[in-house]
Amino acid sequence: MSNTFVDAFPKQARLIRQAFLTSFVALGVGALFGLIQALHRTDIFRPIESTTYYTVLTGHGVFLVISFTIFFLVGVYQWAVTESLEREPVDMRFTWGWYGLMVLGTLLAAFAILAGFTDAIDVSADVLFTFYAPLQGHPLFYIGLVVFVVGTWLAGADWFRTWWAWKGDNPGKRIPLPTFMVLTTMIMWYISSIGVAVAILAFILPWSIGLVESINPTLTRTLFWYFGHPVVYFWLLPAYLLWYILLPKLSGGRLFSDPLARVVFILFILLSTPVGIHHQYLDPGIAEGFKFIAMTNTMFLLLPSLLTAFTVVASMEHGARQRGGEGYFGWLKSLPWREPAFTGMALAGLVFAFGGFTGIVNAGMNINYLVHNSLWVPGHIHTQVGTAVALTFMAGSYWLVPQLTGNRLVGRSVALFQVLLWFVGIIFMTNSMYRGGLIGMPRRTAEPQYDGFDFEVAAGSVGELNAQLALGGVLLFLSTMLFLALMLLTLFNHDSEPIDERSIPRPLSGPEDSPPVLDNLKLWVAIAAVLVVLAYSIPLASIVSRGGLFGPDVSPFPVFIESIGDARFVLESILAGITR
Amino acid sequence: MKIHTYEKLWLVAAMVLIVGFIATITYGSVALGITMVGDQEDTIEPGELGEDERFDDPRVEQVGENEYEAYVIAQTFIFQPDPIEVPENSEVTFYVTARDVIHSFSVVGTNTNTMAIPGEISTMTVEFDEPDEYGIVCNEYCGSGHHNMEGELHVLPEDEFDLTELSVEADDEVALEDDDEVTLEIAVENGQLEDLETTIEAEIGDETVTEDVTVEGDSTYETTISVDAADLGEGDHDWSVTVDDYEESGTVTVVDQLEDETEDDGGDDDE
Numbered sequence: 001m002s003n004t005f006v007d008a009f010p011k012q013a014r015l016i017r018q019a020f021l022t023s024f025v026a027l028g029v030g031a032l033f034g035l036i037q038a039l040h041r042t043d044i045f046r047p048i049e050s051t052t053y054y055t056v057l058t059g060h061g062v063f064l065v066i067s068f069t070i071f072f073l074v075g076v077y078q079w080a081v082t083e084s085l086e087r088e089p090v091d092m093r094f095t096w097g098w099y100g101l102m103v104l105g106t107l108l109a110a111f112a113i114l115a116g117f118t119d120a121i122d123v124s125a126d127v128l129f130t131f132y133a134p135l136q137g138h139p140l141f142y143i144g145l146v147v148f149v150v151g152t153w154l155a156g157a158d159w160f161r162t163w164w165a166w167k168g169d170n171p172g173k174r175i176p177l178p179t180f181m182v183l184t185t186m187i188m189w190y191i192s193s194i195g196v197a198v199a200i201l202a203f204i205l206p207w208s209i210g211l212v213e214s215i216n217p218t219l220t221r222t223l224f225w226y227f228g229h230p231v232v233y234f235w236l237l238p239a240y241l242l243w244y245i246l247l248p249k250l251s252g253g254r255l256f257s258d259p260l261a262r263v264v265f266i267l268f269i270l271l272s273t274p275v276g277i278h279h280q281y282l283d284p285g286i287a288e289g290f291k292f293i294a295m296t297n298t299m300f301l302l303l304p305s306l307l308t309a310f311t312v313v314a315s316m317e318h319g320a321r322q323r324g325g326e327g328y329f330g331w332l333k334s335l336p337w338r339e340p341a342f343t344g345m346a347l348a349g350l351v352f353a354f355g356g357f358t359g360i361v362n363a364g365m366n367i368n369y370l371v372h373n374s375l376w377v378p379g380h381i382h383t384q385v386g387t388a389v390a391l392t393f394m395a396g397s398y399w400l401v402p403q404l405t406g407n408r409l410v411g412r413s414v415a416l417f418q419v420l421l422w423f424v425g426i427i428f429m430t431n432s433m434y435r436g437g438l439i440g441m442p443r444r445t446a447e448p449q450y451d452g453f454d455f456e457v458a459a460g461s462v463g464e465l466n467a468q469l470a471l472g473g474v475l476l477f478l479s480t481m482l483f484l485a486l487m488l489l490t491l492f493n494h495d496s497e498p499i500d501e502r503s504i505p506r507p508l509s510g511p512e513d514s515p516p517v518l519d520n521l522k523l524w525v526a527i528a529a530v531l532v533v534l535a536y537s538i539p540l541a542s543i544v545s546r547g548g549l550f551g552p553d554v555s556p557f558p559v560f561i562e563s564i565g566d567a568r569f570v571l572e573s574i575l576a577g578i579t580r
Numbered sequence: 581m582k583i584h585t586y587e588k589l590w591l592v593a594a595m596v597l598i599v600g601f602i603a604t605i606t607y608g609s610v611a612l613g614i615t616m617v618g619d620q621e622d623t624i625e626p627g628e629l630g631e632d633e634r635f636d637d638p639r640v641e642q643v644g645e646n647e648y649e650a651y652v653i654a655q656t657f658i659f660q661p662d663p664i665e666v667p668e669n670s671e672v673t674f675y676v677t678a679r680d681v682i683h684s685f686s687v688v689g690t691n692t693n694t695m696a697i698p699g700e701i702s703t704m705t706v707e708f709d710e711p712d713e714y715g716i717v718c719n720e721y722c723g724s725g726h727h728n729m730e731g732e733l734h735v736l737p738e739d740e741f742d743l744t745e746l747s748v749e750a751d752d753e754v755a756l757e758d759d760d761e762v763t764l765e766i767a768v769e770n771g772q773l774e775d776l777e778t779t780i781e782a783e784i785g786d787e788t789v790t791e792d793v794t795v796e797g798d799s800t801y802e803t804t805i806s807v808d809a810a811d812l813g814e815g816d817h818d819w820s821v822t823v824d825d826y827e828e829s830g831t832v833t834v835v836d837q838l839e840d841e842t843e844d845d846g847g848d849d850d851e
Contacts, residue, residue: 051724128721134681134698135723217682217697259581281616282684282695284676284702288618295605299598306594310587364605366614369691373684373719440688442719447727453715456689513582542619552625552699557656557681557723 003501005083005403012082013404015095017491019075020401022103024484026067027390031480033060038429038473041448042466053446054126055116061129062113065385066148067106069235072393074102074155076238077182079400080245081159083502084176085166089158098154105148112141128444130224131204133215136556139208142200149193156186174511175519177258178245178504184265185237187525188230191532192273195226203549207556216551218285219543225276226536233272235385237265239392243312243345245504246396250342251319251335255507256311259514264311267304269524271297274535281368285546290539291365297535298363305356312349318508340412344395344419348388351426355383358434373444376437379430387426394483395419401490402498409498410489414482421479429472432465441465617694617702626679626698629653634675640666642743642772642798648672654696655679656723659716659731666733667741668711676702683722687733688715695720708735743771744778744795746826750819754809755838761806762832768802768823770795778823780805784832785817809834 006013033056039045040053048056078095082088089095109125115138116124125137159182163175175183199220206212248255255261277294280286317331325334336342358380361367371377402409409415439455441448455462517523583591608614629635634651638660641649648670653660655678666672676685678696685702686693694702716731749765762784770776776795781788782805795801812834820829 050727054721054724054726057721126724132682132720135721216699218700221682221697257584257587260583260587280695282693282702284617284621284695284697284700285619285623288616291616291618292609296602299602299605302598302601303594306597307591310590314584314586360601364601364608365616366605366608366691369614369616369693372693373686440686440690440715440717442686442717444721445719445727450715450717450730452730452732453688453713509582509584515581546619546623547699552623552627 002406002497003503004406004498005079005502006406008502009082009088011092012078012088015092015099016075016078017401017404019071019078019099020397020404020487022106023068023071023075023393024487026063026071026106027480028484030060030064030068031477033057033063035473035477038470038477040446042470043447043449044466044470050446052117054128055113055124057444058116058126058128059110059113062109064390065129065231065235066109066145069238069385069389069393070148070152071102071106073234073238074099074152076241076393076396076400077155077159077185079404080178080241081162081182083504084178085162087162087166090161090165094154094161095158098151098158101151101154102148103151105144105146105151107144108140108147109144112138112144130228132224133204133207133217133220134557136208136558139205142205142208146197146200146205149197152189153193156189159183159186174516177255177261177507177511178241180262180519181237181241181244181265183521184269184524185234185241187521187528188237188269188272189234191269191525191528192227192230192234195223195276196228199223199227207550212550214550214552215556216543216547216549218283218547219540219549219551221283222277222280222286222540222543225279226273227276228279229276230272232385233268235389237268239348239389239396240264240308242392242396243308243349244315246399247312247342247345248315248319248507249505250339250345250399251316252323253315253319253321254505256314256318257509257513258507258511259509259518260307260311261507262511262514262518264304264307266518266524267301267307269528270531271301271304273528274531275301277535277539278363278365278368281365282372285543286539287542290542293535295363295365299360302356302360305352309349309353316346338413338416340409340415340419341395341399343416344398344422345392347419347423348391348395351383351391351423352388355380355388355430358383371437373442374437375433375441375443375448378443379433379437382426382433383430387422391419391422391426394422397483397487399500401487402500403502405491405493406498407490407493408496409486410493411486415486418479418482418486421475421482425472425475425479427472428468429476432468432472435460436465436469614691615705617704621675621701621703623699624677624701626677629677629679635677640664640672640743640771645773646670650674652676652685652696653679654683654685654718654729656681656683657718657725657729659685659718659729662716663732663734664716665741666708666735667738668708668735669738671705671707673703673705676704681722682720683718683729684720686717686719688717690714693719711735711737742776742824743769744776744824744826745769745771746821746823746828748821748828748830750830751832753833753835753838755835756809756814757837760809762809762812762817762819762834763804763806764819764821766803766805766821767800768793768795769800770797773797781822782819783821784819785812787811 036056112123112125115121116126123138125141127135127137203220207215244261275294275298277290278298281291320331320334323334325331398409398415439457638651638653643649648666650664650672676696678698683696685696692706712735714733716733718729747767754760754762764782774797780791784807787807789805793801814834816831816833818831
């Protein structure tokens with residue numbers, strides 16, 4: 001008799017499988033686009049025009065950091081809430097409702113982006129993931145993003161509703177840790193995504209459909225980064241949840257400290273948002289003082305990650321010693337390195353630690369000038385989101401998907417090869433990106449080959465850097481395809497049973513060791529709101545007083561073919577987007 | 581709250597590390613004077629750069645003994661001026677703005693790097709010690725031609741650097757019957773603060789005229805050189821004016837009689 005998640009909660013398992021499926025489709029498309037970019041910018045293979053590169057790049061960014069990560073997040077969080085509260089949502093129709101909205105939003109944005117490949121449809125949105133105005137995409141792109149974000153807001157509301165129902169039945173009990181992580185993440189998300197919502201609804205969308213004529217580029221950019229840094233924690237925190245909840249179990253032990261895990265997530269509520277200006281160290285129109293404040297806040301944001309490093313490694317050591325490991329470092333040999341879910345997460349954590357230090361370089365405001373918008377930055381992104389998050393998600397899937405399907409993972413040793421392949425691929429690719437960035441190679445460009453000058457490489461050559469980048473990109477693509485194949489095979493691996501069962505062991509130090517004030521979410525929301533107001537009110541007021549709400553007379557710069565303001569056309573495009 | 585001893589030690593070490601990072605960055609700003617782009621400059625209408633005396637003619641200007649200012653416009657998909665020329669051992673303040681979308685002005689391999697945002701002006705002061713040549717790239721995606729957006733920054737040896745501008749106005753056609761002269765109106769602009777001692781050498785046909793001049797700092801010297809049309813004779817005559825490394829040249833036609841008076845004034849009548 002098996003004891004898997006799908007046995008206990010079949011309806012939830014179905015929803016989560018659906019969310020993962022959507023996530024993995026986005027991963028596949030995004031990975032293909034990544035491969036095209038790696039070969040194009042290194043001038044190894046250019047099947048597309050360089051102008052089309054930016055359509056591919058927009059898709060790569062949006063599909064991977066919006067669709068892949070966030071659909072996976074809602075899947076993991078639905079699992080975490082259901083599992084830790086032992087409870088289903090109050091109304092399952094509402095749950096399917098937010099999932100449907102997220103899918104609709106993705107399809108609208110995807111249509112606007114992908115239509116850029118053909119001249120037959122007068123729609124495109126080559127504005128990249130950051131959509132800085134006055135670059136202007138088709139209104140459908142922005143509408144899609146808004147619909148998607150509203151879907152995530154409702155998902156959070158759904159989890160809060162489940163928790164309130166649980167609280168009614170369990171008065172005075174501490175919030176179970178996984179649910180605590182879900183709720184705190186969503187609080188952070190509510191606080192931060194307001195920024196992008198205001199940027200789109202108040203300024204960019206009215207401007208893209210022609211209701212207002214001008215825009216203040218610094219204002220919309222600042223609102224974007226108000227959201228743009230916390231969003232990276234939105235990608236990261238589900239990975240943290242898996243490191244705290246699943247990794248100790250996979251290591252053969254238990255979580256070291258529940259209280260510290262709670263402290264870490266609270267720190268993310270407090271500190272993730274008042275730091276966004278660190279993406280704007282080079283922006284004119286923002287005083288140095290505000291940049292300095294963002295810098296100090298950012299440095300303190302290292303604290304939760306350093307605490308996580310301690311707890312995760314301590315939990316792994318505990319697990320290893322339970323398995324008979326001995327010695328100062330000898331216990332490392334006793335970890336279950338043959339288990340792809342474990343090895344993938346452990347390698348992801350290792351890469352994350354390295355990438356964290358490159359992030360400190362970015363955060364160091366005056367050092368940042370050397371690397372800002374250079375290839376160094378995608379190097380950092382690919383070690384963090386592209387590996388700490390993506391590899392953890394893939395490794396986590398090797399444990400979660402059997403739980404969600406009731407099927408045994410197909411090709412366990414292939415899966416181990418897959419996570420190792422990712423690790424090797426990311427080392428090649430990011431090594432090239434970091435080094436290329438240091439010599440001034442720009443990011444986000446189709447052809448970093450210039451007529452007037454050459455890049456001066458201290459050791460090695462541009463050719464060698466290109467070869468590493470392309471090789472890394474190919475390995476990462478192959479690794480992704482292997483992962484997707486294994487997932488597909490596992491989905492159809494009926495008449496089998498998962499090796500593991502669903503239970504999560506209790507932490508060594510449980511919630512009873514922490515003061516109940518940690519669970520006072522209203523208090524943390526209030527403090528976070530004060531910090532946000534302190535960090536942002538004066539800079540935003542200054543930007544508006546300098547450039548005006550709707551800016552100086554800046555003309556739109558459409559990167560789609562024909563400007564349209566016709567509501568009927570918008571409607572038809574939406575319908576086309578749905579049926580696509 | 582129960583916290584393990586090792587965990588407490590780790591926490592303290594983490595805080596020390598964080599405070600240490602903040603201290604090094606602060607040291608860089610305060611003690612080493614590595615400043616950042618800020619909000620020192622007023623905003624500017626991106627559609628009216630042509631009416632702004634700094635950006636109507638993007639250029640390098642001398643403002644002190646070794647101090648220069650460079651006014652740069654970034655627009656899809658070029659930088660103006662290009663190349664930017666400055667002398668060695670100089671301190672150059674860049675004023676950078678954008679005409680259309682957000683660009684960047686990034687001197688490759690250096691920390692001279694700023695966003696160029698329409699409506700805002702970035703300023704950066706940079707010291708150049710040695711002669712060198714740098715590439716400039718736009719590293720903020722600005723549209724389908726983004727990868728073609730590049731420029732050059734030349735740091736020249738002092739003896740090769742000047743801010744001299746030579747302009748010459750001359751007639752296209754001169755008639756013999758009016759006893760006309762072929763005149764070259766020459767203007768030599770010296771943008772540097774020091775006096776410029778140089779020689780203007782003008783050639784028209786076989787005639788050569790030279791004039792030693794001193795152009796005072798930050799001013800323009802104007803002179804007119806004339807040659808009787810009769811001395812040149814009917815036909816096309818090449819002319820050239822040379823000042824240091826600068827040369828302007830053209831052709832004047834001496835005719836017997838102007839066919840149509842209205843054509844004499846060139847295109848001005850069309851307006």
